[in-house]
Structure formats: C-alpha cells, structure tokens
Amino acid sequence: MSFIDKLGDSIVSMSKDVGQKAKEASGIAKLKLDIRIKQEYVKEQYAQLGKVYYEAHKNEDVPEKQRFDKISDALDEIDRMELQILELKKARRCPNCGMEASEMAEFCSNCGAKLGVVVGESKAEDVTENDQPKEDVELEEEPDDNSEWL
Numbered sequence: 001m002s003f004i005d006k007l008g009d010s011i012v013s014m015s016k017d018v019g020q021k022a023k024e025a026s027g028i029a030k031l032k033l034d035i036r037i038k039q040e041y042v043k044e045q046y047a048q049l050g051k052v053y054y055e056a057h058k059n060e061d062v063p064e065k066q067r068f069d070k071i072s073d074a075l076d077e078i079d080r081m082e083l084q085i086l087e088l089k090k091a092r093r094c095p096n097c098g099m100e101a102s103e104m105a106e107f108c109s110n111c112g113a114k115l116g117v118v119v120g121e122s123k124a125e126d127v128t129e130n131d132q133p134k135e136d137v138e139l140e141e142e143p144d145d146n147s148e149w150l
C-alpha cells in the first residue's frame, strides 16, 4: 500500500470518527433538551397539584400549615401591590368581573356592569383655591392706582 493510499484510508476513518462523535454529541444534546422539557412539565404538574392541595386545605390545621401561611401572605402582598398599581394608573377593578376600568368609566367595557363615577374631590378644591388669590391681588392694586391720580 502506497503512502497516498494509507493517508487516504486514515482520512476516511478519521472523518468516520468525527461523524460518529458529532452524531453522539447531537444525540446527547437532544436527550438533554428532552430531559429539560420533561422536567419543566413535572415542575408545572407539581405546581398545579400544590395549588389544588392549598385551595382544598388552606384553612385546615395540616402539617404544612406554615408553608400555607407563607403562600397566603405572599398572595395578600400581591393583591396589595396590584391595588397600588391601579391607584397609580388612576384605575380600578370592575366589582362584577374583575376587569380593569378607568376611574372615569361609568360602565365596565368587559361585562357592561355599572361602575358609577368616582368624584375627584381634591381636583374641585384645587380650582377654587387657585382662583381666589388672583381676585384678591387685583382688588388690592386698583385703589393704589386711583390714589396716585387724585
């Protein structure tokens, strides 16, 4: 066998090796991805199972009571923060369906329930307070001008 032939053979066997290794690598990567997908699925199922268990037993004196209380506290905190967001956005929730609605809206855009208009008390006060001082200043200046002419 000539040198060229030997070289040719080893290149062929080398590329076979590379091909095999690439196949193994992509096989491992695929398996790892499949494992991750299954792990996410199991995690989701555990979470749903935990929620069902929490809803069913949250008011009972179960061994997991401490964990239940932590979940209840966190849910309360979420409610409070969501209310804060509504206040900052000058919005509120429809009492019928829970949909977000503007403070100015008379009816819910989702279910049509009557919301009633919230009267902005602070805005009405601001307007009258701003108008009064201007009138006072004008009234005080006018007698001075007249006295100079007399």
Ligand SMILES: [Zn+2]
Pocket: 094, 095, 096, 097, 098, 099, 108, 109, 110, 111, 112, 113
């Ligand atoms: Zn509604």
